[in-house]
Amino acid sequence: MSDNEWPDPRLPDRTQWSRPPHEPPLSRGRTLLAAAVVVLVLLAAGGIAWRLMSNRDGTPVAEPSAAPPTSPRPTAPPCPEEKLRVAAAPEIAPVIENAAGALRRPGQRCSEIAVRAVEPGAVLTTTPRPDVWVPSSSAWLAIAGARGEQWTTSGAPLGWSPLVIAGPEAISTVFAPQGRTSWTGLVQGAAQARLPAVRMSDPLITTTGLLGVFALHRATAAASTDAGIAKLQALTLRSRLENAAVEPAEIFRQLAAESDSTTASYEVGVFPTTEQQLTAYQQAGHRVRLAGSAPADGQVDADYPYAVRGGAPAELAERLRAAITAEAVTGAGFRATATKGALRPPAAPERLLGPARQWSGYKSVAFQVLLLIDASGSMNERITDRAGRVVTKASLLRESGATAAQLFGEETSLGMWYFGTSRPGGPAHTEEVSFGPITASDAGRPRRDRLAAKIGSYRPVANAGTPLYQTVLDGVAEMRGRARPDAATVVVVLTDGSDGGTDVKMSQADFLARLSASADPARPVPVIAVGYGPDANMSALQGMAKATGGRAIAARNPADLASGIAQAFLAAHGG
Structure with missing residues (x-):
């Protein structure tokens, strides 16, 4: 490089690397010698470092520099186009997703079956409809049928889970004396302000809401000879709710984040849920422990039918149904059979929706x-x-x-x-x-x-x-x-x-x-x-x-x- 040449312009600061204008020849020679020594030292140090990073057999742990590969790395095949769209109640969706994953083709990183976790009422308000639907109650299929939709169930429901009234153990003696709960007891506890808080989900969206309102009305009707009073007693609970539209998953997320039972009792309180959701929460070992049981004056089951829409890919839907094993369902906390003596929702959807609309529109x-x-x-x-x-x-x-x-x-x-x-x-x-x-x-x-x-x-x-x-x-x-x-x-x-x-x-x-x-x-x-x-x-x-x-x-x-x-x-x- 001549005296008039600039160093590589990519260097951070040209003035540091340019030669002084009046440097004598001897000084220049010394500079070159010093530079050579520096290079040798760096090479030696590099060799030592390289040996330190080598395996015992002398092979390097990693290349000292990232050389471009001689051939492209193998990649997994792209995801296939979705052929089967499935909507499942959030609590059973993981079981369906695992079954769909088992049907992946060899080497395929994703399935041609798309599974969404969604509350049943939301399915009825969105388009397009899924090809397969696993709601948390067969009542939703009856509601859809009354609207002209055609769904065909494949076999018996995948599983069952009774509704329970649950809450923090710290207040269990109030809402579950002797470990027993009841809908009328929940009404009285709320009306008399003995419960710090009560929450329920929207009966037009969730199954715990829909079946909870149904069972509650049945319980208050059995306790009163006057239909008006029975309705009012049910709505007495509605008027006392801390939150009348909370989704079950949100309740459990909030509980999981709490560390104090007293705080949880006031922030969350008592709520209907399914036995499966309660069991799954308890098994996760959260700090706030819950208690709960099925109401003695109105047991009702959430069931999980496997329903296929008309025109859906039948062969793939059947394969998915076969991949959902009874062991996987019961292993997730669902029951293999219905609860003996449980209330059966009315066959006429309007009898179920009437109280639900009144509740939701309160x-x-x-x-x-x-x-x-x-x-x-x-x-x-x-x-x-x-x-x-x-x-x-x-x-x-x-x-x-x-x-x-x-x-x-x-x-x-x-x-x-x-x-x-x-x-x-x-x-x-x-x-x-x-x-x-x-x-x-x-x-x-x-x-x-x-x-x-x-x-x-x-x-x-x-x-x-x-x-x-x-x-x-x-x-x-x-x-x-x-x-x-x-x-x-x-x-x-x-x-x-x-x-x-x-x-x-x-x-x-x-x-x-x-x-x-x-x-x-x-x-x-x-x-x-x-x-x-x-x-x-x-x-x-x-x-x-x-x-x-x-x-x-x-x-x-x-x-x-x-x-x-x-x-x-x-x-x-x-x-």
Whole structure:
């Protein structure tokens, strides 16, 4: 290289490698010698390093430099085009994926079968549909069939897993006393705030939600002779849910991340799941341990049918079905047979979907209610109830007091008036429970307890008149003043007769005209009117219900007040 040449321009700094302009020849020679010595030292050091990196037989551990291969490395064949699309419930999807992997061609790194883990309800809302579907309940196939879809099952379900109610062991004595759970116990625990939290998944998306709501309604119906109360008791749980749309997998992910049982009890709480999912979580050895069992008042199985859509690749679908062994299914925690005595979901999909839609569409709004209770003398009359007992109307009302008080959610504000006067000029009504939040106190007692006590000690006034119409007008006016956009505001009136016997008596036509004239579409106050006994003026009650967008109910049962409240609650919350 001449004195005027630049070093390789790829070097980081040219000035460091260029020769000084007036370097004498001797100095230059010394520089070259020094450079040669440096080169020899580097070569020697390199040789030592190379020997240190050599195997005992002298062969190098690795090449000192990455020389390009003389021939390309062999690669696995590309993935074949997907020929069979499979959708499976998340908990059984790994079993299906393993079976699909076993069907790979020799040397193939992936299968021509694509498996997706997806909740059953989501399959029905996406297109295109899979070729093979393994939902977590045959009920989903019936729902799809009602929509005109054709699915053919191949053999018996792959497995079964009963629904269980589960939660952290730290609170197991509350939701599972003596290791036993029940749907009605779950409702009571939530209603009485004995459980820190309750979660369920959307019944229109997941099987635990769909079958859980079905079993819950069956349990509450068996515990009550009144359909309205049974529905309301089921929705009482819905109103208390910490999360009404959480997916089961998310619950277990959250639990797995927790280290403290107390925190998990409040953050996650109690929830329905499948036995298989609970077992899989327990076997993973997480720090927060769970407890759970199948509800004694409503056992129901998740089953896993293998269904093939019309037009799907039949031969490949059959091969996949054959590759899913019973040992693999039971090894994953599923049962080989159905649970003896388990509830069978209704064959008609609509009977299953009706409660599910009501549950899913529930409106979480504040509930404001004013109870108007007839305290006139006619409530002392004797009647025969549905059970054949000869009792007074008043005694039937007293029997419903405790039940009625428990039906209101924590978001409720309420008040109660009695109407009936023994003298012509007396007040049409008296306030027995002041209006306010049910969680607050009234006269030194929790408002819920005071309501129950008042109804339980109810005594009609002998020979009192019935200022029904004036009381309804006053009650509607009172609640219209309290109406707000974020709350459902209603008046529930219970009476056994017609308006009369007081100075404020008016005709039905006059009453309905005044009621209609006071209506305000921006602040609706529907009237839920419950007519007690054969003498109740149902025509008047139906008129006031129609004028306000409410409902009229003919009643003769100890639970009729509670039934009226249930009707109001369901109407207000989208039921």
